Amino acid sequence: MKSIFTLVLAIVSFSAMAQVNSMTTNLYDSYSKYKEASLDNRRIKHDDIQPLIMKLESDPKYTVQKVGESIKGKKISLISIGTGDTSVFLWSQMHGDEPTATQAIFDIFNFLNSADFKSEKEELLSKVTLHFLPMLNPDGAEVFTRRNVLGVDINRDALMLQSPESKILKRIRDSLDADFGFNLHDQSTYYNAERTAKPATISYLAPAYNYEKDINDVRGNAMKVIVYMNSIIQKYAPGQVGRYNDDFEPRAFGDNIQLWGTSAILIESGGYKNDVEKQEIRKLNFVSILSACYIIATGEYKSIPLEDYEKIPENDRKLFDLKIERFTHKLLGNDYILDIGINHLEVEDKNHETFYNVGSIVEKGDLSTFYGYETLDATGYRLIEGKVYPEIVQTMTDLEAMDIYGLLKSGYTYVRLAQFSQKDKDVSVPINILSKDQKVPGFYVNIGNNPNFVLQKDGSVDYAVVNGFLINLQTKKSNFKNAIFYK
Template sequence: MNLEQLFDQNKENTIQGRYITLENIKPLLEKESLKKEVTIIGESVLGKPIYSYQKGNGKTKIYLWSQMHGNESTTTKALFDFINLINSGSDLAKKLLDSFTFYCIPMLNPDGAKLYTRANANNVDLNRDSQDLTQPESKILRTVFEQFKPDYCFNLHDQRTIFGVADTGKPATVSFLAPSYNEEREVNESRLKAINLIAGINEVLQNYIPGQIGRFDDSFNINCIGDTFQYLGVPTLLFEAGHFPDDYEREVTRKFIFISLLSSFIILSENDIVSNRNDKYLNIPQNKVVFFDFMYKNVKINYDGIEIITNFVAQYKEELIDNQIKFNAYIVEVGDLEGYYGHYEYDAKGALYKDDFNNYPNQNQQADFNLDEKAFFVNGTIIK
């Protein structure tokens, strides 16, 4: 089975990039081919509708939700790619719909999506509200969980570009976690199902992005939704869409999320899970904060009248300006920075740093500078 070809055939081309709002997905949910399976299940803080999409007649019930954090949109794109697949009429689609009942919430936090913020309109992180349930979006997610009674939960997120795969120097393009259900981080039957499934997905992904799959720390936090659902006895998988080289719009990563979703359901439908794959799960390297978007090495800097050779780094801030996401690079640190990597690296070979400010790469300063007045950088990137 050619999973990349299936992605190309089912990719929802009307949604692209990082800024995905309710206005972008509403036309998809209102399509004639989908709308009979679409329901408005509640409203956000600002009164925006929260939609569900349910399809399939299979015994195994799958609960998926995306954009719990409004600025994490990659998995929303991949979820619509998958929805296209199960509506394709193919033999694979029929097999999946006979095996599973899918219940999707494509955008749990439409207010945060519009504002491009992690939190909702009340500035609450919904992924820390699973116990208190203070927000309408949290209550909707929990009510569906209790009524639908899923066999598996898929908690779909994005992660920042700072994460790498341990100390390998490779970005964590996709990461997973089978959340803990108690403080001791023990493995019971329910959690083992999530662990086994992630181990299977990892084997598939290694064929496409070898060494670029990470595993999140499993410290227990009952306020997180994944930990809560695992505690309540339902196998829960956390998906994190991360960085692929030069893919800041996350259009490449979206493909690997689609492949991960599809692989997980093929594995489950074929009962292709051995009894215990915990060792293989634990062999997935842990995520580590080791990356910056830009790293400039061996730069000569005039520091209080003394010239030194050092390194500095810059990081993008994703800023919503005129309904578009702008990637603006700001300097964040100067120093040896041993053990860190840049998604873009430049060796200055001792060239002197200069800018229009004070000729020093100060923190939070825009990354506009030159080196020996020969190499000029605007927004972190060399222009000549």
């Protein structure tokens, strides 16, 4: 009799999980209907989300409360929906330059406001109450920086509670006594899933609540939900999930929230090829968070094997934007075979609304255990420093009319312009600009240098690297964003 009961229970559980998986697929396929179009880039600010929150205030199914202010007086709001006994608390952007999940939260509101998935939403909101605290660090978001105005990392202020934002987070957690907490972050795009070339597009952690890394029911439930979320991401970004090291950090909110009795789930949005603004990753947040909330509502997470959590590969940090392997480089009369790793560093404009890239060599030598979003096997190619075109070009219009790829193929990575009024340092054409009297920046294959060179083989220049961007001169293909104006 017991075995028949177990079989029936398993069939019911499988059927319910299949329903969740079907919902997930439909959410992914229909995402464009819910994407909040006004939040279309990473550098969102407090003013960008206030009109959206005001709309929710006028909707009776939401409760919107001002729960405090940032150091500079920006309002911080808690937005709640649902009538269920299970409390789920989601907070985002405690680091001001980590906005991907904030965008996804407003996509989730659009989904909840739609007429779609009626039965699923009724089940979700009758069993769960969702509490959202988007943009905990609005002052940091204003200047797109990690810390708050006090210079404090809010995620290391769980004990001293020096910052008003930290006090707000602690007070809300305690008042809700939430069953589950989603701690939503961004991580560097240079993390990869351990021992693979795949970026850690999403990384998870069920933080430890003590140095021994014990697993009680609270932490175990977080692990089970993460296992399910991993299965969702694997459908759309296979192999691109990492698991954070779970060493106990006594100052961190995630670790303490786990200790205080809320099943804490850390989600980090990393990198995805050709997704600089993280819009595909935003979509993955939307789908996986909603799906996780749904299995929390149904209770299906309880049957997920705990041991599957350890099967998620650990995070590693061995990715470059560009890796060039095994090129030949001459130094002091001798030839050497080297690899280099190049990253495209972001430089903010003065209003912190956009950015340009400055390429930088960040590693060299034997990089056989590292990977690149873009990798070139340069075996047999010789690296040659880029030259300055000998004639002065009068205007930008004149430059744009020239055969720039031809210039690169001749080894030129710089031109001089007689008239150039560009205020910022970024240049839209794939060649660097010098003023007419500017000296040539010296280039060496050294860490920290801005890479501008060509790769030559058998007398033919087939590739150029301009400001760290690789340009295939045979096909003219590249992911070039900008060159540099050397003032």
